[in-house]
Amino acid sequence: MTVKNSQSFVSVVIPVFNDLERLKLCLNALENQTYPRDSYEVVVVDNGSDIPIDSTLTLSPQVQVTQESRPGSYSARNTGILLSQGDVIAFTDSDCIPATNWIEKGVATLLSVPNCGLVAGHVKIFAQNPTHPTMSELYEMIFAFPQEENIKKKHFGMTANIFTFRDVIEKVGLFNAQLKSAGDVKWTMGVYSYGYELVYADDVCVSHPARRFLREIYKQQVRVSGGYHDIHPSDRPRLLRFTKHLILGLLSPFIRLIYQGQARRIISDPQLQGTKQKMQVIFVVFFAQYCKTVERLRLILGGQSRRG
Numbered sequence: 001m002t003v004k005n006s007q008s009f010v011s012v013v014i015p016v017f018n019d020l021e022r023l024k025l026c027l028n029a030l031e032n033q034t035y036p037r038d039s040y041e042v043v044v045v046d047n048g049s050d051i052p053i054d055s056t057l058t059l060s061p062q063v064q065v066t067q068e069s070r071p072g073s074y075s076a077r078n079t080g081i082l083l084s085q086g087d088v089i090a091f092t093d094s095d096c097i098p099a100t101n102w103i104e105k106g107v108a109t110l111l112s113v114p115n116c117g118l119v120a121g122h123v124k125i126f127a128q129n130p131t132h133p134t135m136s137e138l139y140e141m142i143f144a145f146p147q148e149e150n151i152k153k154k155h156f157g158m159t160a161n162i163f164t165f166r167d168v169i170e171k172v173g174l175f176n177a178q179l180k181s182a183g184d185v186k187w188t189m190g191v192y193s194y195g196y197e198l199v200y201a202d203d204v205c206v207s208h209p210a211r212r213f214l215r216e217i218y219k220q221q222v223r224v225s226g227g228y229h230d231i232h233p234s235d236r237p238r239l240l241r242f243t244k245h246l247i248l249g250l251l252s253p254f255i256r257l258i259y260q261g262q263a264r265r266i267i268s269d270p271q272l273q274g275t276k277q278k279m280q281v282i283f284v285v286f287f288a289q290y291c292k293t294v295e296r297l298r299l300i301l302g303g304q305s306r307r308g
Contacts (some may be wrong), residue, residue, distance in 0.1 A: 010041070011041050012043065013077055013090070013091055016044060017094075020053060022209075023094040026092065027044075027059075027063060030103075033100060033103045033104065034100055034101045034104045035101075043064055043083055044064070044065045044080075044094075045080045046066070047076040066080070074179055087165065089164055091162040092162075092206055093160050093208075096206040096208050097206060099205045105204045106163035109163070115195070117196025117197055118164040118199070119163040120158070120161060120188070121202075122201070122205045123158070123161050123206055126141075126207055136213055136217050139284035140210035140211050140217075142272075142281060143285075144210065145160060145208065151200040152200060155188070168196060171194060172191050172194055173190070179231065180305050181224055181227025181305075182228060185227070185231070214284070217291070220288075221288055222295045225299065228296070229305060238301070245296050246297060248293075249292070252293065263282070266278050
């Protein structure tokens with residue numbers, strides 16, 4: 001059992017793949033934390049970038065870069081965990097910008113809750129040009145990274161913003177390195193299944209850029225669909241699965257908009273200015289769901305999961 005106190009040593013693990021410029025912003029934010037500098041480290045895991053990350057960065061002493069050639073962010077995170085020294089392990093992504101008190105607030109929340117398995121923090125979505133967001137950015141600003149809902153209702157969180165203890169990882173195990181997506185869903189649900197408390201903390205915050213274009217929404221849906229397919233294997237006949245997902249896929253935008261309340265949320269959300277923006281978001285809801293459906297049908301027919 002690790003010693004848990006207010007000055008627990010923290011290891012921040014960041015996988016990166018061809019994302020140097022945003023990684024620089026992330027590392028700069030981590031350089032300026034309110035948490036004592038001698039009480040945390042940053043482990044960057046380059047997951048096969050075309051230009052090796054460590055050859056292009058000027059690193060502070062608390063940052064180390066290692067390589068993981070096996071493709072997949074969960075392989076990279078596992079490598080970072082094994083290399084890290086912290087009693088507390090924090091996960092974020094290269095395209096996230098942690099708030100200056102991110103580590104301080106994350107550790108404080110982790111320590112304040114009895115039997116805490118993990119803390120999932122708020123992921124604040126922002127548009128590149130706040131005065132002229134694209135339709136994809138508007139959609140993301142409303143629906144991307146619903147950490148609070150996922151933790152409280154579905155018992156999982158996303159590794160864009162997670163704090164946990166090393167001894168929790170030792171008990172639950174590492175991420176499933178075979179998964180290209182949804183490995184964080186499976187792992188955090190595993191933490192819950194071991195009887196730990198999962199906590200959402202709004203003040204443990206990172207900022208994340210919204211996806212600007214529909215092609216980025218498409219790539220995300222391809223990746224998410226692959227993750228769902230990989231963690232929900234089925235021995236049902238292929239035709240039955242194909243028919244089921246085809247029907248559900250055609251209906252899913254209407255189910256989300258009407259029965260799951262997304263239309264009500266779109267209409268009432270103060271970020272949306274006027275009918276045009278509301279209709280743009282509704283369009284992206286349909287686009288995203290149908291991208292997901294087409295990819296799931298492709299996988300049922302024997303296609304391979306893609307990195308996205």
